[in-house]
Amino acid sequence: MAPVKNGRLLFNEVPTGYPEPGKTTVYDETETIDLDNAPLNGGFLVKTLVLSIDPYLRGKMRDASVKSYSPAFEKGQPIENFGVGVVLRSENPKVKAGDHVYGIFPFAQYFIRPSFDGFRVLENKEGLPWSVYVGVAGMPGQTAYSAWKEYAKVQKGDVVFVTAASGPVGSFVVRLAKADGLKVIASAGSDEKCEFVKSLGADVVFNYKTTKTADVLAKEGPINIFWDNVGGESLDAALQYAARGARFLECGMISGYNGQAQPVNNLMMIVAKELQINGFLVFSLLPKYAEEFYREVPARIASGEFKFIEDVKKGLEFAGHAIYEVQAGKNHGKSVIQVAEE
Numbered sequence: 001m002a003p004v005k006n007g008r009l010l011f012n013e014v015p016t017g018y019p020e021p022g023k024t025t026v027y028d029e030t031e032t033i034d035l036d037n038a039p040l041n042g043g044f045l046v047k048t049l050v051l052s053i054d055p056y057l058r059g060k061m062r063d064a065s066v067k068s069y070s071p072a073f074e075k076g077q078p079i080e081n082f083g084v085g086v087v088l089r090s091e092n093p094k095v096k097a098g099d100h101v102y103g104i105f106p107f108a109q110y111f112i113r114p115s116f117d118g119f120r121v122l123e124n125k126e127g128l129p130w131s132v133y134v135g136v137a138g139m140p141g142q143t144a145y146s147a148w149k150e151y152a153k154v155q156k157g158d159v160v161f162v163t164a165a166s167g168p169v170g171s172f173v174v175r176l177a178k179a180d181g182l183k184v185i186a187s188a189g190s191d192e193k194c195e196f197v198k199s200l201g202a203d204v205v206f207n208y209k210t211t212k213t214a215d216v217l218a219k220e221g222p223i224n225i226f227w228d229n230v231g232g233e234s235l236d237a238a239l240q241y242a243a244r245g246a247r248f249l250e251c252g253m254i255s256g257y258n259g260q261a262q263p264v265n266n267l268m269m270i271v272a273k274e275l276q277i278n279g280f281l282v283f284s285l286l287p288k289y290a291e292e293f294y295r296e297v298p299a300r301i302a303s304g305e306f307k308f309i310e311d312v313k314k315g316l317e318f319a320g321h322a323i324y325e326v327q328a329g330k331n332h333g334k335s336v337i338q339v340a341e342e
Contacts, residue, residue, distance in 0.1 A: 002034075003033060003034045004035060005029045005031070005109075006029075006031045006032060006033045006109050006110050007027065007108070007109045007317065008029075008031060008107060008108040008109075009026070009078055009107035009108075009317075009319045009320060010025065010026050010027075010028050010076060010078055010079070011024070011061065011074065011075055011077060011078075011079050012025055012076075014061060014062055015258075017258050017259055018258050018324055018327050019058060019061055019258075019324055019327060020320075021321045021324055024323075025079060025323065026320075027316065027320065031108075033110050035089075035110065038112060040091045040112060043090075043091060043092055044089065044091065044092045044095050044112070044113055044116070045087065045090070046085040046087055046088065046110065046113060047086050047087075047088050047110055047340060048085045048105055048109055048110065048111070048340060049083075049100075049339060049340055049341075049342070050083060050130050050131045050336055050338055050339060051082070051083040051105060051107060051134065051316070051337040051339060052082040052134035052135070052138060052334075052337075053081070053319065053326050053331075053335035054335075055229075055254050055257065056070070056252065057079065057081060057323060058257045058258065058327055059257065060072055060073045060079070069281060078106035078107045079107050080104050080106050081107070082102070082104060082105070083103070083104075083134060084100060084122065084131075084134060085100070085101055086100055086101075087099045087100075087101060092116050094121075095119070095121060100121065100122045100130065101119050101120065102120045102122050102133055102134075102138065103120065107316060108316075109316060109339060109340065124298070125298070126298050126301070126302035128301060131310055131312065131334075131338065132298075132301060132308070134336060135310065135334035135336065136168055136172055136297070136306055136334070137297055137298050137301055139282060140167075140168035140169045140334065141168065141169075141297055141306075142286055142290070142293055144169050144170075144173045144176060145289060145293050146280075146285035146288070146289040147249050147251065147278075147282070147285060148173060148176045148177075148249070150285055150289075151278040152176075152180075152225055152247060152249065153276075154180045154225070155224070156181070158183070158224040159182065159183045159184075159223045159224050159225075160173075160184045160185065160227065161184075161185045161187075161221075161225070161226050161238055162174055162177070162185070162202075162227045162229075163187050163208075163227065163228055163229045163234045164188065164189075164229035164252075164254070165186035165188050165193075165197045165202065165205070166188040166197050166309075166332070167229065167334070168334040169229060169252075170186070170188075170227065170229055171197065171200055171308065174186055174197060174200045174201070174202050175200055175306050179305075183204075184202040184204070185202070185203065185204040185217070185220050185221075185223065186202040186205050187205070187206055187207070187213060187216075187230075188205065188207065188208070189207065189209055190209070190332075191207055192332060193207075193332060194206065194207050196332075196333075200307060204216065208234065212237075213233060213234050213238075214237040214240060217238065217240070218241060222241050222246070223241060223243060223246060224242075224243050224246050225249070226238040226242065226247070228248060228249065228250050228251060228253070229251050229252045229253075229254060230252070230254055230255050231253025231254070231256055231261065231262070232253065232255035232256060232264070233255070233262055234255075235264055236262075236263075236265055236266050239264070239269040239270070239275070242273055242275055243273070244274055245273070245274050245275070245276065246273065246275050247275075247276045248275055248276065248277045248278065249278055250277060250278060251280070254327070254329075257327060258328075308334060309333030309334070310334045311332050311333040311336065312337075313336070313337055313338070314337075314338045315337070315339075316337060319337045322337060
């Protein structure tokens, strides 16, 4: 077979605000690959099927000299994130042609991976769409599941507040909280998103763009568990209306990712109310919970217990647009790029 085009999404420049498709990232088709003859050197060749678009990617779009918990993207190289693909050829004994694998993928139609470290062969006994394995059965679901198990410390009668509750992490947390029999207050950024959160069983759902978070918590709180995906005003209100000894699960603060973060004025409540503030990264927690997660969660998804919605764009060339939409809150559901069919 003659070499084929290998489309890639390259990191082009550091954004100052929202990442701009065609500027922050650029789709490139200049690279080719010989799928039959490209040397594997003990590795394996993957055809990318789906890629995940997640809020944390914005933090990797920075100058490499700025240190953080996750390495910066390299200019001129493909960005990377979680994906699912099918193995076309392999010289690695841990994986064979036809296997479906999950791990950190370059945003490329095809790639050769020298090592199997950090990858997982997906069994998918339930026959779920592969896109689910970068969403509710992937890193976002793992984030919710692991941190809830580790830090929620559920007690009967607890009231939970979840921000960005229509997203893949927040919606999973809503279902976990309801499965534990708790009252759930949830916020989302549009009436359509709020309707989806209501369908998950949340007890109080509001559009934070039209209703003040503090007003809702003043009426429906105090809260015992706060799952924070947003930071800013929502965090400030949660501090104000937290119960004594409340647990704060700090997952993300997207309100400050693309510009000046909103000030938080109620930090003294951490002391006054003896709050437990738990910041976490799924990469640290997952080794403890991964096998339990894969044993339990795909079956619960297949049964319909864990509902999900996806915002799918077909074609790697649209990944830059999807990254922008996630940062601007314009997506509805888990943002996924379908790169190719089987």
